[in-house]
Every structure is written in structure tokens, then in C-alpha cells.
Amino acid sequence: MRSQILSLAATALTLSQIVVGQTSTDCNPLNSTCPSDTALGKTITVDFTEGESSEFSADTGTTMTYGTNGAEFIISSDGTAKTIITNNYIFFGKVSVALRAANGTGIISSFVMESDDLDEIDWEWLGGNSTMVETNYFGKDNTTSYDRSTSPAVSEPQDTWHIYTIDWTSASIIWSIDSVVVRTLYYADALDGANFPQTPMRIKLGNWVGGAADESEGTIEWAGGSSDLTQAPFTMYVKNITIQDYTTNGTSYSYGDMTGSYSSIIINNNSTSTNTSYSAGETVGSNSSSTASSTSSSSNSSSSSSSVPVSSGRSNQPGCLFALLGLGCAASLFL
Ligand SMILES: *[C@@H]1O[C@H](CO)[C@@H](O)[C@H](O)[C@H]1NC(C)=O
Ligand SMILES: *[C@@H]1O[C@H](CO)[C@@H](O)[C@H](O)[C@H]1NC(C)=O
Numbered sequence: 001m002r003s004q005i006l007s008l009a010a011t012a013l014t015l016s017q018i019v020v021g022q023t024s025t026d027c028n029p030l031n032s033t034c035p036s037d038t039a040l041g042k043t044i045t046v047d048f049t050e051g052e053s054s055e056f057s058a059d060t061g062t063t064m065t066y067g068t069n070g071a072e073f074i075i076s077s078d079g080t081a082k083t084i085i086t087n088n089y090i091f092f093g094k095v096s097v098a099l100r101a102a103n104g105t106g107i108i109s110s111f112v113m114e115s116d117d118l119d120e121i122d123w124e125w126l127g128g129n130s131t132m133v134e135t136n137y138f139g140k141d142n143t144t145s146y147d148r149s150t151s152p153a154v155s156e157p158q159d160t161w162h163i164y165t166i167d168w169t170s171a172s173i174i175w176s177i178d179s180v181v182v183r184t185l186y187y188a189d190a191l192d193g194a195n196f197p198q199t200p201m202r203i204k205l206g207n208w209v210g211g212a213a214d215e216s217e218g219t220i221e222w223a224g225g226s227s228d229l230t231q232a233p234f235t236m237y238v239k240n241i242t243i244q245d246y247t248t249n250g251t252s253y254s255y256g257d258m259t260g261s262y263s264s265i266i267i268n269n270n271s272t273s274t275n276t277s278y279s280a281g282e283t284v285g286s287n288s289s290s291t292a293s294s295t296s297s298s299s300n301s302s303s304s305s306s307s308v309p310v311s312s313g314r315s316n317q318p319g320c321l322f323a324l325l326g327l328g329c330a331a332s333l334f335l
């Protein structure tokens with residue numbers, strides 16, 4: 001998710017809101033030498049009905065509550081965004097989330113995967129729309145066009161539990177709702193791989209006000225209109241999440257060079273003499289069936305741009321490091 005247009009009004013954000021947007025993405029491995037990313041290296045299921053999970057950290061400024069519907073991302077009348085982020089990274093993998101999106105015009109619920117060099121894979125729900133969800137992706141912070149989103153149908157995502165899945169390999173990204181595939185993006189269809197998300201990612205779950213008065217007109221339009229915070233609270237619920245790291249037993253991932261290519265990622269484990277990486281062209285993470293289908297269709301032109309409701313509402317936002325909260329580009333201004 002990217003907050004779409006940097007408005008002057010965004011500079012009026014309070015200091016605490018700006019801090020909210022800051023993540024360890026401060027170091028971009030494409031132009032800096034960065035610390036390695038701790039690897040998940042396995043499969044976990046987190047049941048948020050049991051409360052807080054040590055697998056996640058709350059973003060600065062976020063306080064969370066937990067109940068019978070799991071994690072509660074509550075936008076109250078002050079409009080503060082709520083975000084939690086995994087502590088560990090996956091290097092290709094499959095993530096499934098049982099979620100109910102927040103109500104409310106302009107309220108944006110989100111399930112996003114993001115890497116240190118700003119590859120990104122998104123699900124986003126508009127609180128004022130009970131018939132669809134958006135998918136989107138970005139490669140290496142390339143926001144030169146906003147024609148990558150689709151809007152698959154989903155029934156009452158605010159009032160009905162659905163399971164939203166991202167199955168991410170080096171060959172393709174598959175978005176599914178309740179196990180039904182709604183979008184497939186092949187590596188070759190993302191600018192011959194250049195815009196294909198392919199570096200180790202963390203998972204971010206969040207809720208924010210896209211229709212806030214201090215957002216740009218384009219963002220408010222994209223979000224579905226102005227939010228009425230007097231109607232708050234607006235709550236996104238996440239009951240559970242299953243995260244499978246397709247790279248098993250790694251302890252950390254590091255960038256071997258500044259290309260941002262998956263074949264440059266070094267997989268470290270506790271064996272001191274063996275750091276490994278995947279080779280270019282090797283399909284990582286998919287089983288034989290998905291490998292076969294992605295290979296045979298790698299030149300297929302995907303239908304990913306068939307639905308572009310967002311394009312008119314988005315514009316370039318180069319250098320926006322802190323995408324998730326929609327506060328990010330304001331934060332960038334202060335760094
Ligand atoms: C929800 O989104 C779909 C797809 O963009 C659109 O056709 C529909 O009009 C929207 N509904 C509302 C209430 O905005
Ligand atoms: C960014 O993506 C666009 C297509 O969406 C492409 O034309 C452009 O070359 C890309 N920029 C870089 C630096 O890869």
C-alpha cells in the first residue's frame with residue numbers, strides 16, 4: 001500500500017504520528033550496507049484470539065487489544081493508525097490471514113508484505129466498499145505507475161470472515177480468497193522481473209485513515225471518500241495468520257549485492273561455513289504443479305491491469321519509505 005499523493009497538509013502531522021511510520025526500512029540495501037534480516041525459516045500459525053504474539057511487534061504509537069475476534073485494529077476518533085509487523089522475514093512463502101475489514105468510508109484495512117528495498121505485495125480493503133478488495137504490488141519502490149492493482153469481488157469483507165492468502169514464489173504471486181485464486185502475477189509479467197517482488201519480506205497488518213482531512217485529494221478519492229471520525233470506532237479484526245517461509249532453517253537473510261535480485265540474497269544458517277543463495281532462474285518455493293504452470297505460462301500476459309480503479313487517484317511518490325501507514329511520505333520529509 002502506498003499513500004498516493006504527498007500533500008502539504010501531511011507535513012502538519014504531529015511528531016508522534018510521524019514516528020509511527022518509521023520502521024527498520026530506514027536502511028535500503030540497494031544503496032547501503034544494511035544489517036541482515038532475521039529469518040522465520042519455518043511455518044507458524046498465530047491465533048490472535050489467544051492474545052498478543054511475540055512473533056509481531058506493534059509499530060510505535062500503536063496499542064493493540066485482543067478479543068474473541070482476535071487482534072483488534074481500532075481506529076478511534078483521533079484517527080491514529082494501528083499496525084503490527086512480524087519480527088522475522090520470509091524469503092518466498094505463503095501467508096494466510098483470517099480477517100474482517102474495518103467499516104467506514106475512507107478507512108483502509110491492510111495486509112501487506114514488504115521488504116527492506118521496498119518490494120511490496122498488498123491486500124487492501126476500503127471500508128466503504130462491501131463488494132471488493134484490492135490487490136497490488138510494487139518492485140523496488142517503483143511507483144512510476146499505479147496501474148498494477150486489481151479489485152476482485154468478495155462478499156461483505158467487513159461483516160464476514162474470509163481467508164486471504166498470498167502465495168509468493170520466485171515464479172509467481174498468487175492472491176486467493178477462501179482458497180479461490182483471484183489473481184496470478186507471473187515474474188515475467190512484472191517488467192520482465194524488474195518490478196517483481198523478490199526480496200525477504202516482513203508481514204504488516206494495519207488499519208489507517210485514507211480519507212483523513214489532511215490526506216491529499218487523490219488519496220481521499222482512492223480511499224472512497226472523506227472519513228467521518230465521529231462515527232468511530234472502525235475496527236479491523238484478524239483472527240489468525242499462518243506464515244510459511246519457503247526457505248527453511250535459515251537464521252538470517254542478507255543482500256549479497258545492490259541489485260535487489262533474489263539470486264543475490266544470501267541465506268545464512270548456523271553452519272559457519274555455509275552461506276547459500278538461490279541461483280537465477282531456479283524456481284524457489286513452488287511445488288511441481290505450480291512450477292510447471294508458471295514455467296509454461298511465463299510469457300503469458302497477465303490480466304493484472306484489467307481493473308484499474310486506483311490509477312486516477314494515485315501519482316508518483318518517489319522515495320516514500322514508510323508506505324504502510326499512509327504517513328510515510330510525510331515521515332520521509334523529516335529524515
Ligand atoms: C466497490 O468497488 C467496485 C469495484 O471497483 C465498484 O464497482 C463499486 O461501485 C464499489 N462500491 C462502492 C459502494 O463504492
Ligand atoms: C518502473 O516501472 C515502469 C513500468 O511500470 C517502467 O517503465 C520503469 O522502467 C521502471 N523503472 C525502473 C527504474 O525499473
Ligand SMILES: *[C@@H]1O[C@H](CO)[C@@H](O)[C@H](O)[C@H]1NC(C)=O
Pocket residue numbers: 100101102103158159234235236237
Ligand atoms: C460494520 O457495520 C455493521 C452495521 O453497523 C455492523 O453490524 C458490523 O459489525 C460492522 N463491522 C465491523 C467490522 O465493524
Ligand SMILES: *[C@@H]1O[C@H](CO)[C@@H](O)[C@H](O)[C@H]1NC(C)=O
Pocket residue numbers: 045047098161239240242
Ligand atoms: C482462522 O479463523 C478462521 C475464521 O474464524 C477459521 O475459519 C480458520 O479455521 C482459522 N484458522 C486457523 C489456522 O486457526
Ligand SMILES: *[C@@H]1O[C@H](CO)[C@@H](O)[C@H](O)[C@H]1NC(C)=O
Pocket residue numbers: 248249250269270271274275276
Ligand atoms: C545450512 O546450510 C547448508 C548449506 O545449504 C546445509 O547443508 C545445512 O544442512 C544447513 N543447516 C541447517 C541446520 O539447515
Ligand SMILES: *[C@@H]1O[C@H](CO)[C@@H](O)[C@H](O)[C@H]1NC(C)=O
Pocket residue numbers: 041249250251270
Ligand atoms: C542457531 O543458533 C542459535 C544459538 O545457538 C539457536 O538459538 C538457534 O535455535 C539456532 N537456529 C537454528 C535454525 O538452528
Ligand SMILES: *[C@@H]1O[C@H](CO)[C@@H](O)[C@H](O)[C@H]1NC(C)=O
Pocket residue numbers: 248249
Ligand atoms: C530443517 O531442520 C529440521 C530440524 O533440524 C530438519 O529436520 C529438516 O530436515 C531441515 N530441513 C531442511 C530443508 O534443511
Ligand SMILES: *[C@@H]1O[C@H](CO)[C@@H](O)[C@H](O)[C@H]1NC(C)=O
Pocket residue numbers: 036254266268272273274275
Ligand atoms: C555468512 O553470513 C553471515 C551474515 O551475513 C556472515 O557473518 C558470515 O561471515 C558468512 N559466512 C561465510 C562463510 O561467508
Ligand SMILES: *[C@@H]1O[C@H](CO)[C@@H](O)[C@H](O)[C@H]1NC(C)=O
Pocket residue numbers: 167285286287288289290
Ligand atoms: C502446491 O500445489 C497444491 C495443490 O495443487 C496447492 O494447494 C499448493 O498451494 C501448492 N503449493 C505451492 C507452494 O505452490
Ligand SMILES: *[C@@H]1O[C@H](CO)[C@@H](O)[C@H](O)[C@H]1NC(C)=O
Pocket residue numbers: 296297300301302303
Ligand atoms: C493467461 O492469462 C489469462 C488472463 O489474461 C488467463 O486467463 C490464463 O489462464 C493465463 N494462462 C495461463 C497458462 O496461465
Ligand SMILES: *[C@@H]1O[C@H](CO)[C@@H](O)[C@H](O)[C@H]1NC(C)=O
Pocket residue numbers: 028031032141319321
Ligand atoms: C537510498 O534509497 C532510498 C530509497 O530510494 C532513498 O530514500 C535514500 O535517500 C537513498 N540513500 C542514499 C544514501 O542514497
